[in-house]
Amino acid sequence: MRKLYTTLSLFILALASLAASVPGRVSAGENFSGVAIGGKVNDFKLQDVEGKEHTLANLRGKRGTVLIFVSVGCPVSNAYGKRMEKLAEGYKARGVNIVGINANHTDTIEMIGEHAAGSGLTFPILKDKGNRVADQLGALVTPEAFFLDAENKLVYRGRIDNSRDESSVATHDLREAIDATLAGKTVTKTEARAFGCSIKRVA
């Protein structure tokens, strides 16, 4: 009986230590690498705030597309509302379309619609149910931008600029990537990070 008890205890201890040393703890399920720079983004179909379905194919610009992951309640994302709208207005005539994507499972289509109207956002904002597009791209933060060229290849990913406080902006990273591409130049900075809100994925 004592042997059995000892064996059982050892077995439980072994299980506990195994659980504590599960490989991949460092990148514990939250690390979505997504499409690499230069990789092609697959087409997707998502609904806008009115329930109308859109694909990347029908939303993309002739010379490129910027997908920006946004949020209803994230103060960082909201601090970029006017800047995103300016980008959308400025680049539409130059053949680059801006598309917002909300992948937060906590934000309903109704909430997204009301928020967009209240914030004066006129570019399309799509609801990414089940984070399928966020997972494909490896989006983790709001706001986070993905600039695709005319062939839907990823050119740049990351922040819009370096500061959520517009008066402190020193580098316009997204604009520089778009402008370089439109000018036929090489994009020198293909990734840039900034602090933001985590995307609330479905469990």
Next chain:
Amino acid sequence: MKRTLLPTVFSIAVLLSAGNYGALSQSSPPPRKSAAVRKTVPKSITRTKKVAPAAKKTTTSAVTTPAKPVAAKVTVRVVDDVELAKLIRRDAKQPRPLLVNFWATWCEPCRAEFPDLVQIDNQYRARGLDFFTVSLDDMAELTKNVPQFLREVRAEQIPAYLLNAIEPEAAITAVDKEWRGELPATFLFDGRGQLVFKHSGRVKPDELKIAIEKVMSDK
């Protein structure tokens, strides 16, 4: 005899562990939900201001009210990316595991998870875990919302910093090259400065405790 003895020993062990849990719960900080945390603020402030009269009242109130002292002031220090890198790398002769949490008062999940982190600090600091927090709030909050929130969640004993970096990329890289800057984010480094655990989004206390126990047993 053995058959009757084993279940008895097991029951005693279970009761003892339940007792320990109870003791932890009693000294643990306010509830998780930030709304609940906010509701406790006036109470804790009142308690702070009226420490002497409350202590004089009765023995019963001394038992029901946790005897934890409430510090009057929380100091939040400003760091840039270079100083942050030094804080994380450390150059101690007897290095201890280090837990670092990045948060902001504007980040709801950050606020929601903070009581869990305070409880973890209470549980592990004496056992050899270092822990500090880094706020990503604006500089204007250095003496306002940041220390106020830290007082609300009873985090006075945890070293607190506010990151002032014009270029966030350098600060993010100093912590983890793979981190994309999403908040909240929690990182655990071993005594050699190696990143052994990270979690973005609201931390799962049980998962973090397993990682802490492991890194402490590996010392």
